[in-house]
Amino acid sequence: MRIIDARSLDDTEFAAALELQQAVDRERDPDLPVTPAAELRGIFDDDATDYCRHQRVVALADGGTAVAIGHVELESDVDNLTLAGVEITPTDDNTAAAILAELLRRARADGRASVIAWGDHTPEAHDFWTGLGAELRYTEQESRLEMVAVNPRLMAQWVEAGPTDLQLVHWSRRCPEEWIDALVATANAMNDAPTDDLDIADTVVDAAMVRAEIEARDARGLEFRGVLAVTADGEAAGTTEVFVNRHRPAASWQWSTVVLPAHRGRRIGRWMKASMWQRLRDTEPEVAWLQTGNAASNAHMLAINNEMGFKPTHLMGCWQTDLDTLEAGLSRRG
The missing domain is CATH 3.40.630.30 (Gcn5-related N-acetyltransferase (GNAT))
Structure with a gap:
C-alpha cells in the first residue's frame, strides 16, 4: 500500500480517490448527488477553512485502487496550537492504522500533542479509536432537510x-x-x-x-x-x-x-x-x-x-486523547 499526499496525485491516482469518495457518498447519502471531480480537487487543495490548515493523504492498494482518504486538521487559533484533528474515510481496520500513523507523523512535526478524531459513529470506528486509547467525547446528530417538503x-x-x-x-x-x-x-x-x-x-x-x-x-x-x-x-x-x-x-x-x-x-x-x-x-x-x-x-x-422538517440521517463522533497514547496504541497493534 502507498500513501500519497492528496495534492500530489497524478490523474490516475486522483480518479481512484474520486471513485472511493463517490462510493462513500452513495453508501452514506443515497438520495444526494455524489461529489464531482471539481469539488474533490477543491477539498484536496483547501488549506484555510475552519480557521485551520489542512493536509490530506490517499492510501492506494497495490493495484492502484484507493482504499482510504486521511485528513489532518491543524488548528491556527493561538489557544489550540497543540491540537490536531484527524479523519479517516472509511475507518477500515485494515488500512486505518497505516493512514493514522502518517497523520500523526504530520501532527507531531507541527508540534501537536492532543488529537481529536472524528467521523461516522459506527461500531467499527468506535472500536478502532477506543482500541487505541481514545475516548468518545462528543456526538453529533447529522440531519437533512428536503426543501420542497417544508x-x-x-x-x-x-x-x-x-x-x-x-x-x-x-x-x-x-x-x-x-x-x-x-x-x-x-x-x-x-x-x-x-x-x-x-x-x-x-x-x-x-x-x-x-x-x-x-x-x-x-x-x-x-x-x-x-x-x-x-x-x-x-x-x-x-x-x-x-x-x-x-x-x-x-x-x-x-x-x-x-x-x-x-x-x-x-x-x-x-x-x-x-x-x-x-x-x-x-x-x-x-x-x-x-x-x-x-x-x-x-x-x-x-x-x-x-x-x-429536518430528518436524522446518521451520527458523527469525536474521540480524543493525546498523540503519545495513539502512537503507543499503534505500536501495540504491530
Missing part, C-alpha cells in the same frame, strides 16, 4: 412572529462591510454551542479572520448565504448561515445558527431559519436539500430543526 405556511408563521424591535438583513457570498462587526459578534457567540467533553479552547475571531473564512469557503465553491438579526443600532442579535455548494447545489449545508445571550428565548432562531428558507426557495431553486449537524446534547436546536 410547510410554507409554518415558515410564514415563524416569520410573522418575529420580534418587531429587530430587523433581518440578508447577504450573499460576501458580508457587506457595514454588517461585518455584527457577523463577528455572532461568530464568537457560537462558542456557546455545546462541545460536551472535548478538551478544546474557544476560537475567538476578528473581522479579518471572518473575511478570510468567507474567501476560503468561496474558493472551494461554497458560497455563503447569511441572515443577520440586528437591532436598530446595528448590533447583532443572531444569525443563520447556509453554504450553497456550487459544485452540487442539491447537497448544500445549513451552517451556524446562533442567537446572542441578551436576545435568547424570543424565537429568533425560528424567525431567521424560516426567512432563510423563503429566500433560498425564491433565489436558489437548485438547493434541493440542506444538510446540517448539531451536538446530540443540543436539545433546543434539534427541536427547532425537527419542527422545521
Whole structure:
C-alpha cells in the first residue's frame, strides 16, 4: 500500500480517490448527488477553512485502487496550537492504522500533542479509536432537510412572529462591510454551542479572520448565504448561515445558527431559519436539500430543526486523547 499526499496525485491516482469518495457518498447519502471531480480537487487543495490548515493523504492498494482518504486538521487559533484533528474515510481496520500513523507523523512535526478524531459513529470506528486509547467525547446528530417538503405556511408563521424591535438583513457570498462587526459578534457567540467533553479552547475571531473564512469557503465553491438579526443600532442579535455548494447545489449545508445571550428565548432562531428558507426557495431553486449537524446534547436546536422538517440521517463522533497514547496504541497493534 502507498500513501500519497492528496495534492500530489497524478490523474490516475486522483480518479481512484474520486471513485472511493463517490462510493462513500452513495453508501452514506443515497438520495444526494455524489461529489464531482471539481469539488474533490477543491477539498484536496483547501488549506484555510475552519480557521485551520489542512493536509490530506490517499492510501492506494497495490493495484492502484484507493482504499482510504486521511485528513489532518491543524488548528491556527493561538489557544489550540497543540491540537490536531484527524479523519479517516472509511475507518477500515485494515488500512486505518497505516493512514493514522502518517497523520500523526504530520501532527507531531507541527508540534501537536492532543488529537481529536472524528467521523461516522459506527461500531467499527468506535472500536478502532477506543482500541487505541481514545475516548468518545462528543456526538453529533447529522440531519437533512428536503426543501420542497417544508410547510410554507409554518415558515410564514415563524416569520410573522418575529420580534418587531429587530430587523433581518440578508447577504450573499460576501458580508457587506457595514454588517461585518455584527457577523463577528455572532461568530464568537457560537462558542456557546455545546462541545460536551472535548478538551478544546474557544476560537475567538476578528473581522479579518471572518473575511478570510468567507474567501476560503468561496474558493472551494461554497458560497455563503447569511441572515443577520440586528437591532436598530446595528448590533447583532443572531444569525443563520447556509453554504450553497456550487459544485452540487442539491447537497448544500445549513451552517451556524446562533442567537446572542441578551436576545435568547424570543424565537429568533425560528424567525431567521424560516426567512432563510423563503429566500433560498425564491433565489436558489437548485438547493434541493440542506444538510446540517448539531451536538446530540443540543436539545433546543434539534427541536427547532425537527419542527422545521429536518430528518436524522446518521451520527458523527469525536474521540480524543493525546498523540503519545495513539502512537503507543499503534505500536501495540504491530
